[in-house]
Amino acid sequence: MSVAKPPEERMGNPRTADVEKVKAEIVDMEWVTPEPPGSIEDITLWANVWELGGPTGVYHAVADYGLVQRYVELMERRQKMQTLLELEGYVVVGSQGQDVQHPAARIISDIEGRLIPIEDRLGLSPQSRHTILIGRAKAAKSEFEKWNEEED
Numbered sequence: 122m123s124v125a126k127p128p129e130e131r132m133g134n135p136r137t138a139d140v141e142k143v144k145a146e147i148v149d150m151e152w153v154t155p156e157p158p159g160s161i162e163d164i165t166l167w168a169n170v171w172e173l174g175g176p177t178g179v180y181h182a183v184a185d186y187g188l189v190q191r192y193v194e195l196m197e198r199r200q201k202m203q204t205l206l207e208l209e210g211y212v213v214v215g216s217q218g219q220d221v222q223h224p225a226a227r228i229i230s231d232i233e234g235r236l237i238p239i240e241d242r243l244g245l246s247p248q249s250r251h252t253i254l255i256g257r258a259k260a261a262k263s264e265f266e267k268w269n270e271e272e273d
Contacts, residue, residue: 154171154172155171155186157190157193160190160194161193166197170193170245171189173245174243174244179253188242188243192239195232195235195236195239202228202229202232203225203229206226209223209225210223211223211226
């Protein structure tokens, strides 16, 4: 007659009930916005970006931390340059006395060029949000199909 192994010595697959319990605990976890790094001045912008994707499960607090940090830092830099342009104007006097575009305008253009791909990765544009939602729907459908096959 065989005797069951103690739980700490068992090597097999976990019971389905245990797996479902862990999944339910993960879903019920309360989202906490990560602390911003010292380089971030606009705490509200930091919190708003995390609020968009954190609780929905789109962002991962560890894996996406650097990407969100880069986005917020670029947005802060853009806002500072925009304020400078509003104060000094878009046209300044060049070294030869001619009117030239303010250097901050070029910096804003460069920053905006760097922001677009980051916004897409973070799901901050309508198209990228749609793509993320399609991916999540496909994943949910495949989970449902697996569950449905197990029921049959």
